[in-house]
Amino acid sequence: MSIERDLREQMSTLCASLYQRGFSVGTAGNVSARLPDGILMTPTNATLGGIDPDKISKLDLNGEHVSGDRPTKEVFLHQAFYDTRPEAGAVVHLHSTWATALSCLEDTDPDDCVPPLTPYVVMRVGRVKLVPYVKPGDPKSGDLIRDLNGAYGAVLLANHGPVVSGKDLFSAGCAAEELEETAKLLVALRGQKTRLLSNADVMDLKATFGNM
Numbered sequence: 001m002s003i004e005r006d007l008r009e010q011m012s013t014l015c016a017s018l019y020q021r022g023f024s025v026g027t028a029g030n031v032s033a034r035l036p037d038g039i040l041m042t043p044t045n046a047t048l049g050g051i052d053p054d055k056i057s058k059l060d061l062n063g064e065h066v067s068g069d070r071p072t073k074e075v076f077l078h079q080a081f082y083d084t085r086p087e088a089g090a091v092v093h094l095h096s097t098w099a100t101a102l103s104c105l106e107d108t109d110p111d112d113c114v115p116p117l118t119p120y121v122v123m124r125v126g127r128v129k130l131v132p133y134v135k136p137g138d139p140k141s142g143d144l145i146r147d148l149n150g151a152y153g154a155v156l157l158a159n160h161g162p163v164v165s166g167k168d169l170f171s172a173g174c175a176a177e178e179l180e181e182t183a184k185l186l187v188a189l190r191g192q193k194t195r196l197l198s199n200a201d202v203m204d205l206k207a208t209f210g211n212m
């Protein structure tokens with residue numbers, strides 16, 4: 001099977017899995033994957049529950065739409081991740097409930113939306129930045145991601161939802177799920193005295209496991 005065919009099948013399977021398990025509802029969210037000659041993106045207004053591998057949008061290396069249905073309106077967001085994070089092979093954007101709740105709470109720390117509660121969120125997601133609100137599909141979302149210079153593999157779009165990159169579709173999907181579950185814990189623990197991992201613990205995890 002060609003690399004492109006394989007990625008198309010993988011994208012469809014990941015999207016369906018995220019949808020079936022409630023990480024995406026309706027037509028919310030979008031997913032992309034990097035190819036040697038461009039980027040595959042889920043089409044706009046498509047439910048992640050039913051992505052046809054043959055209708056996935058393909059953009060060339062200049063960002064031109066070359067085949068498939070019209071791409072997600074968040075094309076700028078996805079491109080900015082690939083342009084600033086050479087190691088990124090896939091990007092997942094969701095409106096998953098708890099991460100979106102964190103993106104709406106006034107006292108979420110914009111420089112560290114997801115503090116180090118458990119080892120796994122440190123290992124899979126890392127530090128998460130809050131990106132100021134712009135309306136969905138606004139090209140400014142790409143500028144805001146570019147301004148981060150590739151320093152964050154995951155962000156929360158204020159009052160909108162999470163965007164997570166990974167070295168491949170599997171990693172990006174796992175990281176998006178881990179972010180969602182940790183956001184749920186963080187909201188559940190609000191108002192309670194909570195012990196976070198220490199800086200030394202975080203450094204130790206990074207030294208042991210690196211960026212996964």
Ligand SMILES: O=C(O)[C@@H](O)C(=O)COP(=O)(O)O
Pocket residue numbers: 027028029030042043044045046071072073074093136137
């Ligand atoms: O929130 C939005 O409108 C988009 O970010 C989104 O999640 C779905 O848009 P399309 O991918 O264009 O369907």
Ligand SMILES: [Zn+2]
Pocket residue numbers: 028029093094095136160161
């Ligand atoms: Zn969205």
